[in-house]
Amino acid sequence: MDLESVPGVGEKTAAALSELDDPARALEAGDVAELARAPGITEGRAAAIARAAIRRRHDDDGDFLATDRAREVYRDVLSLLRERTVTAYAGKRVETFFPTSSASRIEEVREFAAEAVERTPDPDVLAALDGVEPLEPATGIRVRERCLATLDAERYAAAKDAFPELSVEVVEDARDLAELARSYSTVVALDEKFAGVDVEGDVRVRPDAEENPDEIVPERVLAFFARNRERVQAAADVHEAAGLDAPCDIDRLRDALNRLDEDGTVVGDEELDRLAAAVDDLDTAVSAAESVANDRLRDAIRERDVTIEGTDFLSLVEQGARVDSLLSRELEDEYDAAIEAARDHLVETLRLEPEEADVAVRAFSDDASFPVERNEEMVSRLRTELKAGRDRRAARLKRELAEDLASLRDPAEEMVDAALELDVELAVSRFARDFDCVVPEFDGEGFEVAGGRSPLLDVAFEDVEPVDYGVSGVTLLSGVNSGGKTSTLDLVAVVVVLAHMGLPVPAERVELERFSELHYYAKTQGTLDAGAFESTLRDFRELADGDANRLVLVDELESITEPGASAKIIAGILEALDEQDATAVFVSHLAGEIREAASFGVAVDGIQAVGLKGGELQVNRSPVKDHLARSTPELIVEKLAGEDGSGFYDRLLEKF
Numbered sequence: 001m002d003l004e005s006v007p008g009v010g011e012k013t014a015a016a017l018s019e020l021d022d023p024a025r026a027l028e029a030g031d032v033a034e035l036a037r038a039p040g041i042t043e044g045r046a047a048a049i050a051r052a053a054i055r056r057r058h059d060d061d062g063d064f065l066a067t068d069r070a071r072e073v074y075r076d077v078l079s080l081l082r083e084r085t086v087t088a089y090a091g092k093r094v095e096t097f098f099p100t101s102s103a104s105r106i107e108e109v110r111e112f113a114a115e116a117v118e119r120t121p122d123p124d125v126l127a128a129l130d131g132v133e134p135l136e137p138a139t140g141i142r143v144r145e146r147c148l149a150t151l152d153a154e155r156y157a158a159a160k161d162a163f164p165e166l167s168v169e170v171v172e173d174a175r176d177l178a179e180l181a182r183s184y185s186t187v188v189a190l191d192e193k194f195a196g197v198d199v200e201g202d203v204r205v206r207p208d209a210e211e212n213p214d215e216i217v218p219e220r221v222l223a224f225f226a227r228n229r230e231r232v233q234a235a236a237d238v239h240e241a242a243g244l245d246a247p248c249d250i251d252r253l254r255d256a257l258n259r260l261d262e263d264g265t266v267v268g269d270e271e272l273d274r275l276a277a278a279v280d281d282l283d284t285a286v287s288a289a290e291s292v293a294n295d296r297l298r299d300a301i302r303e304r305d306v307t308i309e310g311t312d313f314l315s316l317v318e319q320g321a322r323v324d325s326l327l328s329r330e331l332e333d334e335y336d337a338a339i340e341a342a343r344d345h346l347v348e349t350l351r352l353e354p355e356e357a358d359v360a361v362r363a364f365s366d367d368a369s370f371p372v373e374r375n376e377e378m379v380s381r382l383r384t385e386l387k388a389g390r391d392r393r394a395a396r397l398k399r400e401l402a403e404d405l406a407s408l409r410d411p412a413e414e415m416v417d418a419a420l421e422l423d424v425e426l427a428v429s430r431f432a433r434d435f436d437c438v439v440p441e442f443d444g445e446g447f448e449v450a451g452g453r454s455p456l457l458d459v460a461f462e463d464v465e466p467v468d469y470g471v472s473g474v475t476l477l478s479g480v481n482s483g484g485k486t487s488t489l490d491l492v493a494v495v496v497v498l499a500h501m502g503l504p505v506p507a508e509r510v511e512l513e514r515f516s517e518l519h520y521y522a523k524t525q526g527t528l529d530a531g532a533f534e535s536t537l538r539d540f541r542e543l544a545d546g547d548a549n550r551l552v553l554v555d556e557l558e559s560i561t562e563p564g565a566s567a568k569i570i571a572g573i574l575e576a577l578d579e580q581d582a583t584a585v586f587v588s589h590l591a592g593e594i595r596e597a598a599s600f601g602v603a604v605d606g607i608q609a610v611g612l613k614g615g616e617l618q619v620n621r622s623p624v625k626d627h628l629a630r631s632t633p634e635l636i637v638e639k640l641a642g643e644d645g646s647g648f649y650d651r652l653l654e655k656f
């Protein structure tokens with residue numbers, strides 16, 4: 001699919017989408033998650049693009065929802081679905097369900113819904129879904145200790161593009177490489193020509209660098225997983241809780257993720273921890289070792305009576321010797337023991353390996369002197385070696401973990417996508433369960449709803465009384481005040497909208513025609529002034545010639561003007577609709593008058609009161625076919641006539 005052919009996709013969006021691996025496929029499939037991966041495209045925008053693309057694919061340019069009230073019902077239905085999603089993503093994704101007259105689109109969603117309703121909304125799965133979000137690319141990675149080098153200017157540009165994380169340098173010869181190797185710990189040369197060239201420093205020749213980005217920049221995949229760790233873990237939880245087939249070994253994935261911390265460094269390696277701690281603690285440990293030696297020596301000296309012969313003493317004094325030399329003469333063993341203790345202390349507290357210990361012992365000299373002091377040069381050498389060991393180990397672990405994770409990247413993305421999609425499926429499943437839904441059948445003319453219960457009513461769903469109602473052709477719906485006429489139209493609209501979205505409907509059984517458009521007009525609030533009246537009539541003009549498969553629902557149009565005129569106007573509209581074979585239900589308190597004004601036999605159905613109980617009307621919510629319902633005033637007069645013998649109310653009753 002051509003990017004810019006999708007309605008609403010301009011140059012900028014098309015450019016962003018073209019960054020995707022396969023934008024045409026993503027559009028074709030309405031794949032919101034994939035579309036949202038394009039730079040600067042939010043989930044909301046991705047959902048809108050997907051919707052537009054799906055619509056275009058079905059060549060469904062006409063809008064099924066033809067009026068404000070019809071669009072409102074659709075929005076209400078979407079809200080009910082959205083309330084049953086866990087992730088923000090799925091909340092947006094449900095918007096790609098929209099009512100349409102396209103049989104193939106309806107069938108597509110029906111297939112999806114058929115699988116969706118089989119899913120059990122397990123609380124553990126819903127809880128796990130809470131942490132799932134679409135994966136985000138890791139941005140702003142900068143690697144300073146490694147650089148790329150090439151002889152070729154074209155290759156230079158390609159490498160800069162492929163590796164934004166690294167510096168890329170143009171070199172002329174091996175000498176330049178050697179120069180670079182002094183400033184970077186690793187130089188990756190891109191030209192075959194350097195193979196076998198001997199350069200001092202860590203120089204690798206990788207003509208295949210662009211094909212193996214994860215080997216050249218392991219930080220990339222590490223940063224990706226560090227950034228998305230929680231989301232991937234949540235997706236793994238979802239797979240386990242829901243028993244979904246995972247595209248990789250989940251334990252292996254978890255294990256790899258556990259070795260990574262938020263900033264992309266490798267954790268949980270004992271040897272690395274040992275080396276890092278040794279580097280950090282080196283100074284403290286050396287000072288402590290000095291104290292160990294000095295404390296011992298101090299004690300030894302304090303306890304010792306030194307006897308020295310006069311001639312010896314004289315010779316020492318004449319040599320200009322300091323007291324120190326007495327130490328080596330008189331306390332040689334104690335001195336050795338003290339130094340030994342200092343060395344042991346250092347090796348033990350830093351947990352040094354034999355090779356490291358060899359350097360460490362030289363931090364304290366065998367030449368007796370007091371107080372004992374470290375040999376700075378040896379300490380610094382030990383520090384350099386420990387640091388180098390630590391960095392080598394970290395780099396190796398990074399490479400190994402990156403290698404593990406690189407192969408898990410696609411499976412992780414698949415898992416997150418599957419978890420998000422499951423959220424959408426579960427929302428449909430919960431909707432179907434919460435509202436006792438059934439799969440509607442597209443068959444016959446008009447609609448036939450059995451045991452329908454509107455989820456839009458202002459009463460708790462379990463208190464909604466089921467309604468049976470079917471209409472083909474043009475019909476007036478009469479009924480007592482508050483009998484449920486508006487609610488019946490709402491129910492029909494909800495059922496029709498859901499059915500044309502390809503979703504299950506809240507009823508025991510539904511058969512309906514595949515309609516081309518839904519025109520639903522809400523009750524007008526009070527008499528309109530001349531201007532508004534005129535514009536309403538203009539709206540209805542559009543109804544007068546349209547195609548046969550429309551469903552028209554109109555609630556109490558009579559209040560737009562005075563009753564006599566209303567009845568005539570409505571009768572005229574009904575005639576036009578009847579001539580086109582449209583399906584229409586007009587709710588009206590003037591059903592009798594309209595029927596008389598119409599030039600054809602308009603069917604009139606009625607929502608009946610079955611009686612009055614404690615001043616309240618008892619209503620049969622299902623309209624009775626071909627029955628003009630008695631009005632509330634008539635019912636009350638009848639009641640009074642029954643109670644009063646004067647005959648006054650009987651006379652009134654005859655007027656009805």
Ligand SMILES: Nc1ncnc2c1ncn2[C@@H]1O[C@H](COP(=O)(O)OP(=O)(O)OP(=O)(O)O)[C@@H](O)[C@H]1O
Pocket residue numbers: 457458459463464465466467479480481482483484485486487488621
């Ligand atoms: N199927 C139903 N189950 C339970 N309650 C219902 C049902 N249908 C309607 N009601 C209740 O009756 C109230 C009035 O319904 P509705 O507004 O549809 O009546 P109406 O016949 O259109 O009234 P009016 O004559 O005033 O236009 C609703 O707000 C709702 O509380």
